Amino acid sequence: MAAHTVYKEPAPLTDRENPLESMMSRFNVAADILGLDEETYNVLKAADKQVIVHIPVTMDNGKVRVFEGYRVIHNTILGPSKGGIRYDKNVYLDEVKALAAWMTWKCAVVDIPYGGAKGGIICDPTTMSAGEIERMTRGYTLALKDVFGPDRDIPAPDMGTGPREMAWLMDEFSKTVGMTSPAVVTGKPLVLGGSLGRTEATGRGVMVSCLAAMAKLGMEIEDTSVAIQGFGNVGSWTAKLMFDKGLKIKAVSDISGAYWNADGINIDEAIAYKNAHGGRLEGFAGAVSMDAEELLTAPVDVLVPAAIENVITEHNAGQIQAKLIVEGANGPTSASADPIIYEKGISVVPDILANSGGVTVSYFEWVQNKQGFKWTEQMVTERADRIMTDAFEKVYQTSLKYNISLRIAAYVVAIDKVAQTYKFRGGF
Ligand code: GLU
Secondary structure (H helix, E strand, C coil), X not given: CCCCCEECCCCCCCCCCCHHHHHHHHHHHHXXXXXXXXXXXXXXXXXXXXXXXXXXXXXXXXXXEEEEEEEEEXXXXXXXXXXXXXXXXXXXXXXXXXXXXXHHHHHHHCCCCCEEEEXXXXXXXXXCCHHHHHHHHHHHHHHCCCCCEXXXXXXXXXXXXXXXXXXXXXXXXXXXXXXXXXXXXXCCXXXXXXXXXXXXXXXXXXXXXXXXXXXXXXXXXXXXXXXXXXXXXXXXXXXXXXXXHCCEEEEEEECCEXXXXXXXXXXXXHHHHHHHCCCCCCCCCCCEEECCHHHHXXXXXXXXXXXXXXXXXXXXXXXXXXXXXXXXXXXXXXXXXXXXXXXXXXXXXXXXXXXXXXXXXXXXXXXXXXXXXXXXXXXHHHHHHHHHHHHHHHHHHHHHHHCCCHHHHHHHHHHXXXXXXXXXXXXC
């Protein structure tokens, strides 16, 4: 690649629904139910701010490559914007816009004082050295130093990023303001002011909201089987915590393929295997290989898509056998699949509720940084579990009140909160 070209691979949009359109079509339904006024609708429809940056990075071979990065602030009426940063070769602006809006709804559903944002860099971190990723992360932070801030916009990990990248971001931002500023980012390593319980928080919230939905559906733990798509942070922690509760995990998958065991996979062994084999399950003896697509339609009671967007579509929704879908990923179900799933009587705990445990504990991390006081793990998990169960109950009651799906009910709860805040604050 010539040194002056911007590293940018076109997103494979064919055959993929646009997540922004998926988000907007649910937003429209919920806005109608609420009778949202046109002014507030128009404000919420558009992101407050979108920043595109180009980050020159000296690669290990001495050549400079320019990476394209984004930060989209969807809304800040509830508080500083919050949301992760995604490193992936398929990142594109509409996706980041959808993810930013989902953060607004997510924070509103769990009632934490944040707006929504998301960031991303088009890159393939699996082919980059740690040094290249560090230089790119620091460049991105510098480019966005006036956007980020502990009371302005607070990033966190997402796909392709973790505590290591958050540490670099925190360090670079701290240098620009001339003081250590831990509250500018969450998902940090523990020694840098990270929170106990943050790593497993998203998976824990998925497990807690799954159990809450199972209780409503009269499903017993010992009779329930699960298939989980994705074995990264969210998928593996969901699997581990569900396994510990006694649910039977019959299928898991990762980038290397899908794996099935009708008697239940020993998740402790699967995680140990993954950690010992370069983060992949390939060759794991505790299960047999299955078609990755078939995992989504496998004969299980609960399906947890915990990988990427748009994996459940109008093409496969009709074949889903699970009674309950709990969305660990953001946007795993395209809007075209919603009516098919609803007509089949499948319950869906939607992404903006099911995976909000992550941002909830991010909020606790930020509170601890601001307090300068560390909470115990028990404080974190008890408070996070309570927030998740309260939010689930609120969404569930809203779905009964309007006779709507849990997904639309979650949007109704979120949009109502944001709209009421606008009403009191006024000021357009
Ligand atoms: N990236 C995560 C999400 O999509 C976490 C965001 C955060 O903690 O701010 O919810």
